[in-house]
Amino acid sequence: HEPPAPTTAAELSVWPASATEPRPGALAVGGVPLTEIADRFGTPVYVLDEAEVRDRCRTYRTAFPDAEVLYAAKAFLCRAMARWTAEEGLGLDVCSAGELELAVTAGFPPERIVLHGNAKSPRDLDTALRLGVGRIVIDSPSEVARLAAAVGPGGHQKVMVRVVPGIGAGGHEKIRTGTDDQKSGLSITDGYAQHAIARILDQPQLRLTGLHCHLGSQITGVRPYLVAVRRLVGLMTRLHEQHGLVLPELDLGGGHGIAYRPGEQALDLTALARKVRTELADACTAAGLPVPRLIIEPGRAIVGPAGIALYHVLSVKQTGDHVFVAVDGGMSDNPRPALYGVRYAPRLIGRHSTAEGTRVTVVGRHCEAGDVLAADVELPADVRPGDLLAVPVAGAYHLSMASGYNLVGRPPVAAVRDGLARLLVRRESIEDIRSRDVGL
Template sequence: MLVTRPASDAAGHAAAASVASAVAAAVVPPDAVPAGSPWPAGALRTDQDVLVGGVGLSRLAARYATPLYVLDEAEVRSRCRAYRRALPGADVVYAAKAFLCGAMAEWVEQEGLGLDVCSGGELEHAVTCGFPAGRIVMHGNAKSPEELAAAVRLGVGRIVVDSFSEIARLAVLASPERPQDVLVRVVPGVSAGHHAAVRTGVEEQKFGFSIAAGDAADAVERVLNQPRLRLAGLHCHLGSQIAEVGPYLDTLDRVVPLLAAIRDRHGIALPELDLGGGHAVPYRAGESALDLAEFAERVNARLAELCARHRLAVPRLAVEPGRAVVGPAGVAVYRVLAVKHTMGGRTFVAVDGGMSDNPRPALYDARYTATLVGRAVAADAPLTDACVVGRHCEAGDVLVPEVRLPADIRAGDLVAVPVAGAYHLSMASGYNLVGRPPLVAVRDGASRMLLRRETLDDFRRRDIGR
């Protein structure tokens, strides 16, 4: 949902300062955003454009070219603050796999969140950018010996152990003078998530130790038998795009008894419980999001109830939102290269990006919306059912399979796709040697580049075999 404001084309540039003030005033916490809105909270629509962070998307496209990614800094920060408000007694850890760059690490650190990384690259980049290693949690089902050594060397706060071999490797790498804090990742056997490829809380997949099979209890015992390791708690992650609180409650029903069994067998009460992330956001108008206030209230209440029942001290809770922090803050802007009308009545709108900058539709059948920006469209103008497709040599390179767009859409027009902040640039590829797009941050009417466009020279520099 976009707030509509009239603005003439001639007055657009002259009114930039006042528009920026209006946007700043319009930014509200995400829990106050109209339900089902896929746009940043402060987004405004004029009669010719959409403004994000006080800057028109068409102006950004003219300045930085397309395809272009735009990130609303105020939206990211407000979402961080919403998590801090809703869960004041918990650790909120941003999942860097959703998107990471130096500015993002800086914003997250300034807002008081920790950082969850899942590779040596993410770890080294975060620390190099100044993120405190002690506030980093390191994930991964197949961490290399070099990655584990780097995590220990840099002083990572928590390492989530995911296999028996990792426990053995860490026991050698850690120092007797400074034992490494670890979390054991457990599989609760709870199915949740929008696609089978991202349901990680179920049995028979690659992550974690099964509670039901007894592997989790075995992993806990092995960690406790290593004097160079210190067991801080348990970790679990259910999947992605989870819009209901129920799966998290079901997880507590299975994990808290394991905490009690560990207490009874080993005489220790583990102080931490990390419930991971996977919190859903709407990608199209009317879609459901995870209700953060409901999540905080019901999860805390169930955790307290179960711990009282098992005579356990309530462990410190941690959550790991990624998409829910950065996803709705991002907008992708493309330029239309061609429009085709088929015999069967379909309208294909081909743009200058595609699966190389957003592979999610091809991977998970992810669904988005799109809107025309940069020129006026009459309120009563006819619309058409369009399919927004990418430029790559794949029939599956479809960004938005079904969306209503103006019937007169044509080459040269601009199309904006919201909720582009998560798992777009972080998963982008060099397919067809099409360089990855730049990323521009916007705030209070100003823009600055965070990531430059990838060029042919970048590809050439890697090609050293001749």
């Protein structure tokens, strides 16, 4: 049979720009061979290409020169991520006291941080006020009075309001947040948004700087964002008429889609920037309003393609119609296939196989049939225990959603840059797990 063709540019398109393959199977990222990382840190391990993260921050700043770009920490946060994004001039979008505390203690300027959350705990609000976050995004009617009381008389806090524009967009039903029948935001359609805004305007210690919306995740077309601009400027127009209110900011959230496998479509950021700017300027001119400063909140599109997951194969077996290739991680470090049916494109690395490709299902080590990492993918037919698999586009919503299932411990994160690898987050050990277990 034919030996497998060398890796094509299309196949490498979902890898960091620094990815090279000097010999077949000898994949390196950030100048560091992936096998070296697996040897040094063990597997499963997550690799983060610092230059790729920084380049993606710069791409956003170039595409949206007048906008404020907030990195959505929920995609993945560690102290290094906070430092890189701060140095690249981004702000930060956080959803909890935990994300906020980690970022600020890593040196992230609190005034460049925005706090979100459909249900903020008292600790979230107290931490935000104590650390002095730039804005807090109000997401429910009761939050208005709670926040005003927490700020206290004479105090001062900038806020935005998360509104639901009534737009269905995004890669999966579970991650669509722009429609009326879900838990986030205040609906424009039924007037909850307008009602909450009127209550905010009654609180002297709260200063409303703008409207916020988030349509969903993995959005690959520009259109939903343009519809959102029109609906939000429509609401801004009515608020201007009713209250004489002029809002200086408009936050369109994130949800920018990326490719997980070669050939998949990603959102075109240049087109998004150009069309949103035009749409916003046109809508505001028509309404006689000044054009607000745009805020956007990409998370996945900054860190997703910069991350790679490395696993060792533990077993290969044929059951029924399937060849199952089981690895030493699984749904505890990547719940996304189980949650959203997401498809990945793992690759064999570390050796050059001349075997033909065969269809396999890459599964994890957890005690569930649904613990699948990559269903129905092609790997060399001689794939065997001890082999190394690399999964690209693993930087977003893997470790940030990792669980303690089966007490396997969460994997470490290593950064690569200029031919050097360094540990950012160490592996969770049984001592870590045992130290929280304080009763008997």
